[in-house]
Amino acid sequence: xxxxxxxxxxxxxxxxxxxxxxxxxxxxxxxxxxxxxxxxxxxxxxxxxxxxxxxxxxxxxxxxxxxxxxxxxxxxxxxxxxxxxxxxxxxxxxxxxxxxxxxxxxxxxxxxxxxxxxxxxxxxxxxxxxxxxxxxxxxxxxxxxxxxxxxxxxxxxxxxxxxxxxxxxxxxxxxxxxxxxxxxxxxxxxxxxxxxxxxxxxxxxxxxxxxxxxxxxxxxxxxxxxxxxxxxxxxxxxxxxxxxxxxxxxxxxxxxxxxxxxxxxxxxxxxxxxxxxxxxxxxxxxxxxxxxxxxxxxxxxxxxxxxxxxxxxxxxxxxxxxxxxxxxxxxxxxxxxxxxxxxxxxxxxxxxxxxxxxxxxxxxxxxxxxxxxxxxxxxxxxxxxxxxxxxxxxxxxxxxxxxxxxxxxxxxxxxxxxxxxxxxxxxxxxxxxxxxxxxxxxxxxxxxxxxxxxxxxxxxxxxxxxxxxxxxxxxxxxxxxxxxxxxxxxxxxxxxxxxxxxxxxxxxxxxxxxxxxxxx
Ligand code: GAP
Numbered sequence: 011x012x013x014x015x016x017x018x019x020x021x022x023x024x025x026x027x028x029x030x031x032x033x034x035x036x037x038x039x040x041x042x043x044x045x046x047x048x049x050x051x052x053x054x055x056x057x058x059x060x061x062x063x064x065x066x067x068x069x070x071x072x073x074x075x076x077x078x079x080x081x082x083x084x085x086x087x088x089x090x091x092x093x094x095x096x097x098x099x100x101x102x103x104x105x106x107x108x109x110x111x112x113x114x115x116x117x118x119x120x121x122x123x124x125x126x127x128x129x130x131x132x133x134x135x136x137x138x139x140x141x142x143x144x145x146x147x148x149x150x151x152x153x154x155x156x157x158x159x160x161x162x163x164x165x166x167x168x169x170x171x172x173x174x175x176x177x178x179x180x181x182x183x184x185x186x187x188x189x190x191x192x193x194x195x196x197x198x199x200x201x202x203x204x205x206x207x208x209x210x211x212x213x214x215x216x217x218x219x220x221x222x223x224x225x226x227x228x229x230x231x232x233x234x235x236x237x238x239x240x241x242x243x244x245x246x247x248x249x250x251x252x253x254x255x256x257x258x259x260x261x262x263x264x265x266x267x268x269x270x271x272x273x274x275x276x277x278x279x280x281x282x283x284x285x286x287x288x289x290x291x292x293x294x295x296x297x298x299x300x301x302x303x304x305x306x307x308x309x310x311x312x313x314x315x316x317x318x319x320x321x322x323x324x325x326x327x328x329x330x331x332x333x334x335x336x337x338x339x340x341x342x343x344x345x346x347x348x349x350x351x352x353x354x355x356x357x358x359x360x361x362x363x364x365x366x367x368x369x370x371x372x373x374x375x376x377x378x379x380x381x382x383x384x385x386x387x388x389x390x391x392x393x394x395x396x397x398x399x400x401x402x403x404x405x406x407x408x409x410x411x412x413x414x415x416x417x418x419x420x421x422x423x424x425x426x427x428x429x430x431x432x433x434x435x436x437x438x439x440x441x442x443x444x445x446x447x448x449x450x451x452x453x454x455x456x457x458x459x460x461x462x463x464x465x466x467x468x469x470x471x472x473x474x475x476x477x478x479x480x481x482x483x484x485x486x487x488x489x490x491x492x493x494x495x496x497x498x499x500x501x502x503x504x505x506x507x508x509x510x511x512x513x514x515x516x517x518x519x520x521x522x523x524x525x526x527x528x529x530x
């Protein structure tokens with residue numbers, strides 16, 4: 011029986027589990043780590059690769075009109091001028107003078123009015139339970155005095171906030187923090203500095219030539235992979251003879267000097283993105299925007315239950331977008347952005363055309379005209395997807411023990427297709443005749459899937475170890491195997507055991523871990 015892990019505990023348990031079982035380690039840990047930078051261990055690297063493969067298959071392999079790219083991290087500095095990142099890729103930061111802690115002013119305000127909206131939702135939920143089927147939630151929201159008051163208050167703060175961001179008015183942001191009596195979440199102090207802008211791009215010097223003016227050879231570590239796609243748009247289109255609408259997908263590292271980098275791998279300074287830019291005829295972008303929203307949500311639903319996901323329309327649009335939303339996932343610390351879907355208009359291609367002086371136009375033979383395409387983007391962080399997968403998968407369960415009682419097992423119920431190890435091959439005990447047989451099977455199966463051989467400790471302990479890293483199937487070789495050439499396969503989730511001929515093992519596992527079963 012599953013014992014739900016207390017939400018407050020869950021996040022701590024995920025972090026500890028990642029370390030103990032070789033999923034994630036703090037970077038440079040022997041030197042006390044480096045803020046918001048992490049290394050992926052043996053099982054983490056496997057899980058991460060599987061997430062990337064699952065995305066790549068769904069985007070590139072399954073769509074004739076989407077092709078892949080792997081562009082360089084370093085790009086010409088003018089790329090970031092054209093994209094707007096040099097001038098506008100800023101976060102408003104604020105320091106607390108007492109605690110010396112630094113926060114994003116926008117996050118403090120969003121969390122503040124988000125909590126008031128949540129209070130209104132809770133009132134409506136309570137009323138729905140009280141009144142049963144006849145309950146009209148919309149009417150209740152419009153008429154119940156307490157709910158109306160909450161909504162009015164939250165909307166007022168949100169409107170002020172959006173205005174302040176649109177006007178780039180840092181003093182107005184500070185005033186909202188003061189007026190709403192927002193305190194330092196860690197210490198309760200109200201002693202704030204003014205709000206300042208902070209550019210998130212990392213820069214470094216390029217080449218060995220020293221220059222009087224260090225700006226001459228300054229380059230940036232890319233803060234998004236998308237620009238590599240934009241500047242290669244015509245190279246890819248011409249070399250693959252794609253016709254609009256078509257997409258270019260890319261997976262790669264991105265770097266941001268985040269002001270507040272807490273919450274483990276949710277907000278990192280070095281992270282990985284899976285991005286796809288879909289090039290469309292101007293005027294059709296909203297249609298494609300809605301289509302990509304639905305397609306991406308469907309992909310998430312193959313891995314997570316519906317109640318863990320929701321859309322969130324942006325209150326303030328980024329400098330390049332005419333429509334934007336997030337797919338939010340319910341992380342252990344609440345609903346937060348997992349993926350962004352943006353209608354980026356012709357902002358990027360148009361600006362690159364202007365600054366480079368090179369045409370970024372597509373000739374549309376059907377219309378007999380050339381134009382700068384519009385772009386709809388889907389952008390998801392690999393690391394956030396990793397955190398979502400692990401925090402949803404980590405469970406504690408009561409299971410029967412060898413003495414006829416019960417024990418608690420920690421299990422990662424990762425979808426089989428993403429599991430780091432698909433199958434563990436275990437001789438019942440470490441006796442030569444069994445280990446030789448099990449090793450023989452291991453060498454056969456490893457040609458087909460990622461598998462592991464383990465003969466140390468009791469069989470029960472080995473099952474627990476495989477449960478903890480999320481291995482969906484354990485195959486046991488016992489003395490009967492030597493007689494009948496059959497093995498027992500144990501299912502991680504149901505604990506059911508089936509006996510199968512050795513010759514059928516690889517096929518059986520393959521059926522249960524196939525990508526097509528999930529993608530439908
Ligand atoms: N090209 C568009 C773009 O970069 P974004 O919303 O800034 O848009 C896209 O980022 C996705 O990248 C986010 O939804 C998130 O999953 C991931 N991401 C962004 N910043 C991150 C960070 N500091 N650490 C980990 N993932 C991050």
